[in-house]
Amino acid sequence: MPTLADLIRAVQPANPETARLARERQSQLTKPAGALGDLEELSVRLAGVLGSEKPAPHGVAVLVAAGDHGVARSGVSAYPPEVTPAMVANFLADTPAGAGGAAVNAIARTVGAKVYVMDAGVNADLPDHPRLTRAAVRRGTRNLQQEAAMTPEETEALILAGAALAGRAIAEGADFLVAGEMGIGNTTPAAAITARLLGADPAEVTGRGTGVDDERLAHKVQVIREALGRTPTTDPLEVLAEFGGFEIAAMLGMMLQAAAQRKVVILDGFVEGSAALVGVALVPHLRDYLFAAGECAERGHAAQLRSLGLKPMFNLGLRLGEGTGGVLAAPLLLSAAATLREMRTFEEAGVPDA
Numbered sequence: 440m441p442t443l444a445d446l447i448r449a450v451q452p453a454n455p456e457t458a459r460l461a462r463e464r465q466s467q468l469t470k471p472a473g474a475l476g477d478l479e480e481l482s483v484r485l486a487g488v489l490g491s492e493k494p495a496p497h498g499v500a501v502l503v504a505a506g507d508h509g510v511a512r513s514g515v516s517a518y519p520p521e522v523t524p525a526m527v528a529n530f531l532a533d534t535p536a537g538a539g540g541a542a543v544n545a546i547a548r549t550v551g552a553k554v555y556v557m558d559a560g561v562n563a564d565l566p567d568h569p570r571l572t573r574a575a576v577r578r579g580t581r582n583l584q585q586e587a588a589m590t591p592e593e594t595e596a597l598i599l600a601g602a603a604l605a606g607r608a609i610a611e612g613a614d615f616l617v618a619g620e621m622g623i624g625n626t627t628p629a630a631a632i633t634a635r636l637l638g639a640d641p642a643e644v645t646g647r648g649t650g651v652d653d654e655r656l657a658h659k660v661q662v663i664r665e666a667l668g669r670t671p672t673t674d675p676l677e678v679l680a681e682f683g684g685f686e687i688a689a690m691l692g693m694m695l696q697a698a699a700q701r702k703v704v705i706l707d708g709f710v711e712g713s714a715a716l717v718g719v720a721l722v723p724h725l726r727d728y729l730f731a732a733g734e735c736a737e738r739g740h741a742a743q744l745r746s747l748g749l750k751p752m753f754n755l756g757l758r759l760g761e762g763t764g765g766v767l768a769a770p771l772l773l774s775a776a777a778t779l780r781e782m783r784t785f786e787e788a789g790v791p792d793a
């Protein structure tokens with residue numbers, strides 16, 4: 440059983456040589472120079488991650504970790520925490536269209552992505568299901584307003600559980616991994632993590648989540664101020680443990696494992712972004728493996744992406760999570776790789792160059 444230290448050590452830089460070859464190749468392909476826009480740089484980064492100037496990625500997997508939050512009883516969300524286990528059942532339900540009746544299921548079916556679901560610590564006793572991975576060590580985190588949301592041991596257990604599920608998805612064929620989440624209240628810990636790691640005022644990185652009104656938003660910012668006021672720590676793992684949550688720790692583990700195995704991590708929204716901030720603070724090379732999907736409508740997401748140095752591929756005003764934006768981005772990245780792999784050069788095609 441690998442330890443967290445092993446996992447962190449296993450994250451090495453992407454391959455600069457295959458990226459260099461890919462950049463050279465992009466400049467020779469049959470199109471006006473630069474005409475594929477951002478797809479060109481994305482394809483070069485994919486070549487670096489996948490270690491080939493003609494990358495041939497295949498499987499896409501979205502790993503949805505669900506967890507509950509002590510702070511959800513403090514009026515920080517527009518929805519009650521009972522939604523979390525009910526949505527897990529929705530991710531797993533049999534529907535006329537196939538398995539799962541949530542947004543991420545519908546989008547994943549459309550794109551051909553496999554959906555994995557993890558109980559990272561929801562508040563309910565979930566029935567067994569063949570597609571449900573059990574990783575809970577506690578039903579819901581403690582309330583970050585008053586105390587550390589998770590112990591160091593709980594934090595590590597969930598990081599390693601996320602890593603194990605990512606390893607399984609890779610063994611089952613995934614080259615692209617989307618970490619996704621479900622957890623009523625989780626934009627509160629995500630904003631607390633973001634504020635601390637970016638050194639930002641909470642008001643600047645706290646959004647409306649599921650759609651809280653002005654009064655609740657002001658209360659949410661106050662809750663986050665109190666949480667931040669409990670501890671001055673900037674140590675990435677301590678920040679994660681202090682503010683939570685279980686699904687954020689699991690997503691961090693998924694990202695580290697994917698990077699350790701030189702696979703692509705597609706980064707979805709604000710909650711995922713908070714896991715990525717912890718990850719890059721732990722091991723800066725993780726950034727090589729992160730591809731930002733869309734810019735989300737949640738306040739603070741743009742600041743996360745700026746800090747990570749990532750340019751989003753689209754802006755559809757998504758503010759959902761579940762990994763939805765990440766799955767939507769997969770065909771763009773698969774297409775970027777296909778240009779390198781399948782397009783001919785001017786010389787090969789006999790097309791006159793400029």
Ligand SMILES: Cc1cc2ncn([C@H]3O[C@H](COP(=O)(O)O)[C@@H](O)[C@H]3O)c2cc1C
Nearest residue numbers: 516518620621622623624625626648649760
């Ligand atoms: C039905 C439903 C489905 C969702 N799917 C994702 N979220 C998203 O909203 C929650 C975060 O927002 P907040 O911090 O305001 O609670 C998370 O569960 C996130 O995944 C959902 C929320 C709801 C209500």
Ligand SMILES: O=C(O)c1cccnc1
Nearest residue numbers: 708709710735758759760
């Ligand atoms: O950007 C996100 O990930 C997000 C926004 C609102 C609610 N849940 C998630």
